[in-house]
Amino acid sequence: MATLVFSAAGTALAGPVGGAIGSLVGRQIDGALFASSRQGPRLRELDATRSTYGEVLPRHYGAMRVAGSLIWATELTEHSETMGTGKGSPSLSSYTYSANFAVALASRxxxxxxxxxxxxKLLRGAQGDLKAGGTLRIHTGRGDQPLDPLLASAEGAQSCPAYRGLAYVVFEDLQLADFYNRxxxxxFEVFAGDTVLLQDILDDALEACETSAQLPELTGFSCSGPVVESLQALDAVFPLDTDASGENLLVRHESLGGAARTLGAASVPEDPEGFGARSGFARxxxxxxxxxxALLRYYDxxxxxxxxVQRVAGRPAPGAPVGIDxxxxxxxxxxxxxxxxxxRRAERARDTIAWRTTELDPAIAPGVEVRLPGHSGTWRVRAWEWCEAGVELELERRLPTATLETAPHTGSSGRYAPPVDLPPGETRLVAFELPLDTASAHSDAPRPHAAASSSSAGWPGAALYADPGTGTLEPLGVTGRTRALLxxxxxxxxxxxxxxxDRSSALDVTLPDPAMVLSGANTAELAQGVNLALVGEELVQFAKADPIGPGAWRLSxxxxxxxxxxxxxVAHxxxxxxxxxxxxxxxxxxxLLGSAAEREVVALGRGDAAPVRTSLHLDGITRRPLAPVHPRRTHLPDGTVRFTWTRRARGAxxxxxxxxxxxxxxxxxxxxxxxxxxxPLASWQVLEPRIEISPATAAALGEAAITAPVRVRQAGxxxxxxxxxxxxxEAA
Incomplete structure (x- = not known):
């Protein structure tokens, strides 16, 4: 600030008193140079990460949200994955991209x-979990900061800087599928201390500077330019006084100037036409x-x-409002x-007094509060002029603390829907075959499926793999983010x-997330296939679903x-x-799954400590014929036994x-x-759903014809x- 420059010049010329005078003169020049309808550095909207050469990296204090500057990056890396290479299955290649880059966050x-x-959207949650695949490394900018291994391997250890004193992050192999492959x-939410201290802000830019001013309302602050801009921004809401009359520059809050001093009576000049000719002061x-x-813009x-933005409570005053950034x-x-x-301070500062005194008191420094004989309240020294007849002080009315603390209307942030921050959750997986469907084009192709879910609504899905029984993993694609109800x-x-x-049975089921819901169905909906479910190795439909606890349901x-x-x-x-x-x-x-008995489906998500494996339920049900129904046994007049049955068909x-x-x-x-x-004791093969066994054949089987049952299977x-x-x- 010009105040600092002029106060230093004044001290050099005229000692402590001259320094105080220079400080006030500097404040007046500051007011002339920096007056505008917008006070403080212009607030930016939350820009995205930039990569502009020569851009000044800011200094951050407390907790702030910052964009950062891209300082290093490689070309995007392409990953291809081919699926469906088995016999009779068309191949499909999918491509994804990842990026390696570094972002500078702060110059301290x-x-x-x-x-x-x-x-x-949230890429990293409050618990430190990344919502996309990749690795994040954080470098806090300490003096012993090591080289980043990715940057060192790409640029060479001899050519790669450690960026000591610079806080930055490195993303390695960040998956870009959720960001349109760019x-x-x-x-970034940056933490640079628990509190914002003015002393820290000054120490980063000035030497031999002291301050006792506190900034208790602030939880974060950013400096992206000279320290004078930061002091100007703070001075608008935390009025500061600077004093360079001593060995160190002193910055203090105007309300911490000490007890108010009482000035002597105003000096009446000899010149009857001069300033304050009758009283020695002019109000x-x-x-x-x-x-x-009327406005304050800030980061909420x-x-x-x-x-x-917050506005002054009450009826708006005439004129275009001035805002503080x-x-x-x-x-x-x-x-x-x-x-x-x-x-309130701006309104009360309109009340001023020009006071003449012949006493030279070095303690009357910038920002000092004084009391005047015959005038109520306290006054603050704003400027003075050393003239032939004495010292003329310019004083402004000091607003009482009780008036300052008059509570306005409670500030409101307005409505805001923050991005959901949920943990990724562990993957739950069930794999199974489904029976042949009438819509299926190939009656010979198995229909394996997988149902994947998690207890967390923030589950991002998982990658699926096939283990055909050899221990190798073949990619099967991804599950998607939609959780199955399992x-x-x-x-x-x-x-x-x-x-x-079945009206008498009841089944209790516990779902992984209490927010998951099951619903009932009427008979017409059951006829349309609603509420078809796998329970162990049986396919069922249920008509009623009643909640019995958090995430627990009773089906009937x-x-x-x-x-x-x-x-x-019968195997439940x-x-x-x-x-x-x-x-x-x-x-x-x-x-890709193959047909081995040891085959498994494997899932791996970001919340999984280890791969999740499962075998297939209803293994082989797609291509296995259904058991015949309606068995009949008929004895013909000549003693022949005729067995008949009715076939069923897959998908029908x-x-x-x-x-x-x-x-x-x-x-x-x-x-x-x-x-x-x-x-078997005996076997027969027929080409129609009937067989006749003669008495001679039955007699040849002996006692087995009476004790051993006959069974039939369709050979598919x-x-x-x-x-x-x-x-x-034979009947017993």
Whole structure:
């Protein structure tokens, strides 16, 4: 400030008293040079990261949100991934991009960084978790700061600076898929101390400078230019006095100047026509400012440091309002309080007195409060002039503390919807095959699917891989961010008839997130396939879903053993997987999974400490024929036993009464066995859903014809169906 320059010059010329005079003269010149309708450095909107040569890096104090400057970067790295290379499956190549770059944040050391915003969305949460793939390294700018390993490997250890004294961050292999494959605009929450101290601001720019001024309302402050600009910005809301009359430059708050001193009586001049001829003083009140001080612009800490504005409470004064731009972070209530104080001070400063005295008191320095005989209140020394008849002091009315603290209307930040900051959460995975669908183009292709979810709504999805049983991982793509409705059963679903609506059974299911919801369905919706779910190795539909606790649901009204999953009716136990088969499940490439019994589906997300593995439920159900139904045994007059049955077909879930189901397999073949199907006492193969066994054949089987049952399985193109019990050949 010019005040500092003139006070130093005054001290050199005339000692301490001259220094005080020079300080006041400097303040007057400051007012002439810097007067404008906008006070303080212009507040920027939260710019994105820039890379402008020669740009001054700011100094930060407390907590601030800053853009930073891009100081190093490589070309984008392309990653390709090919899927679907199995037999009969078309290949699909996908491309993603990542970036390596460094961003300078501050020209003085900091303590760390908090959140990071990329294109307005959170890239790093308050807990330090990155919302996109990649690695972040933070360099705080200390004097012993080491080389960054990425920069050193790219530029060479001999050519790469350590940037000591400069706070910066390095992103390595940052995934750009969420940012249109470009480096996004970044802003950073910087922590550079718990409080904002004026002494720290001065120490970074001046030597031999002392201050006792406090800035308790501020939680952060940025200096992007000369220290004089920072002092001007602060002086607008925290009035400061500077004194260079001693060995060190002294900066203090105007309210901390000590106890008010009482001046002697005004000196009446001998010249009857001169200043204060009758009384030795002249009191005046200035005209109201044509542009009243009414606005404070700042960074609102309750709105993620977005620019905010507070206005003076009450009826607006005439004229275009003047605003103060304060590059600091604070809350709305303190901002409203500061502009209220500044407005009241500006109004009261219009009341001035010119006072003549012949006493030379070195203690009457800039900003000192004085009392005047015969005048109420306290007055502040603003300027003086040393003339032939004495010292003429220019005094301004000091606003009482009680008046300054008159509470204005409570400041409000306005409405703000901050970006959701949730932890990534661990991945939960269930893999399974689905039965053949009538819409499927290939009846011979398996239909493996995966359902992935998490307990956290901030789960960003996971990458899926196929382990065909060899330990190698083949990419299957990604799950997407939509969480599937899956959980764990807490009781065993009892056996039931697959041909009837199960009204008596109930199943308790716990979902990973209490916010997840299951809903019921009426009979018409059940007929359309609503609420189809996997429970262990059985496919069911449920009609009712009642909440019984946070994330816990009780399901009832079941259709059981659907789509050929009758084998799972009697094998239930607590702790089984539950998956709602809706649009959130993802199809997998069957060719990459292979057909080995040891095959697994693997998922890996950013919140997973280790890969999540699972085998396939309903393994082989897509290509396995359904067990025949409606068994009949007929004894013909000649003693021949005739067995008949009705076939079912994969994918033919709607069965018209007058039509037979289509033959999905290549040929119609049935295998009948007597006794254990794996080690049969006798077997037959037929090409139609019937067989006749003569009395001679039955007699040749002996006692086994009476004790051993006959079963039938349909032989499909790829597998045998489950067996249907037909009964013994002979009655006991």
């Amino acid at each position: 050391p900091i303590e760390g960084i908090g959140r990071i915003w990329a294109d307005g 480096i996004p605009g970044l802003t 005046s009140r200035g005209e109201p400012a044509p542009s009243p001080l 800490q309750d709105r993620d440091y977005l620019p905010g 304060l590059p600091a972070s604070l809350d709305a209530a303190n901002a409203a309080r500061l502009i209220h104080r500044a407005h 959980g764990v059963t807490t009781n065993a679903l009892p056996p039931a008839n697959s041909l009837l609506l 009204g079941f259709l059981r053993g659907l789509a050929g999953s009758e084998a799972g009716l 136990a607590p702790g089984e997987a539950f998956v709602l088969l809706d649009t959130a499940i993802r199809p997998l490439d069957a060719a 879930w709607r069965w018209a009464d007058t039509l037979d189901v289509p033959l999905v397999e290549e040929t119609e073949i049935y295998l009948l066995t007597l006794g254990d199907p794996e080690q 193109t790829h597998a045998l169906s489950p067996a249907l019990l037909l009964g013994p050949l």
